[in-house]
Amino acid sequence: DSGVTQTPKHLITATGQRVTLRCSPRSGDLSVYWYQQSLDQGLQFLIQYYNGEERAKGNILERFSAQQFPDLHSELNLSSLELGDSALYFCASSVGEDRWDTEAFFGQGTRLTVV
Amino acid sequence: LAKTTQPISMDSYEGQEVNITCSHNNIATNDYITWYQQFPSQGPRFIIQGYKTKVTNEVASLFIPADRKSSTLSLPRVSLSDTAVYYCLVGGANFGNEKLTFGTGTRLTIIP
Numbered sequence A: 001d002s003g004v005t006q007t008p009k010h011l012i013t014a015t016g017q018r019v020t021l022r023c024s025p026r027s028g029d030l031s032v033y034w035y036q037q038s039l040d041q042g043l044q045f046l047i048q049y050y051n052g053e054e055r056a057k058g059n060i061l062e063r064f065s066a067q068q069f070p071d072l073h074s075e076l077n078l079s080s081l082e083l084g085d086s087a088l089y090f091c092a093s094s095v096g097e098d099r100w101d102t103e104a105f106f107g108q109g110t111r112l113t114v115v
Numbered sequence B: 001l002a003k004t005t006q007p008i009s010m011d012s013y014e015g016q017e018v019n020i021t022c023s024h025n026n027i028a029t030n031d032y033i034t035w036y037q038q039f040p041s042q043g044p045r046f047i048i049q050g051y052k053t054k055v056t057n058e059v060a061s062l063f064i065p066a067d068r069k070s071s072t073l074s075l076p077r078v079s080l081s082d083t084a085v086y087y088c089l090v091g092g093a094n095f096g097n098e099k100l101t102f103g104t105g106t107r108l109t110i111i112p
Helices: none
Strands: A005-007 A010-013 A019-024 A031-037 A044-050 A053-057 A064-068 A074-078 A087-094 A110-114 B009-013 B018-023 B032-038 B045-050 B053-056 B061-064 B070-075 B084-091 B106-111
Touching: A005 A087, A010 A019, A019 A087, A019 A110, A031 A074, A044 A064, A044 A074, A074 A087, B009 B018, B018 B084, B018 B106, B032 B061, B045 B053, B045 B061, B045 B070, B070 B084
Parallel strands: A010 A110, B009 B106
Antiparallel strands: A005 A019, A019 A074, A031 A044, A031 A087, A044 A053, A064 A074, A087 A110, B018 B070, B032 B045, B032 B084, B053 B061, B061 B070, B084 B106
């Protein structure tokens, strides 16, 4: 158990809909990362938050957005869903302080299926 | 972050030592080298990290030559449960300020 909790584990929804994925980081971790992994594909970095603020952005679509709340949990919002958005979505957290911080802990992921 | 290059796939027999090499020619002075393991439908898991020479833990060793332009992850006496994708990452000492970017990884298959 990495200590990172993602909910829900599975989600099935129709095209055009909007969903919210939730991530609770490890206790004490300030950085949260979101990744998308399509079938047999690599991990695509989407976005990173640090202590409530956006820190880095990857290949995140405009239909997707995220935020990190004061209690440090994060949500990834996916809207106007398309079939191609079906994937595993991972959240990771790390300490994120100004020191040696290179180990990230990943959740078990949310499997999103768009039908 | 420095770009990394790894073999796409490797096969090995149970009980053998497996070495996976990662090239990172433009590694910066402050960059560390980190390896992750990912099983199907699971999140990646940290394996080992190093800066130079050799690092060893209970599951793997990491060899880094003096020029640091490459690194080798060594898995001793692999078993079927080591079948996974292995990712090499190179980045600064503070991932809190950088994207944690994964490459395509190496798909390792252990043969009985």
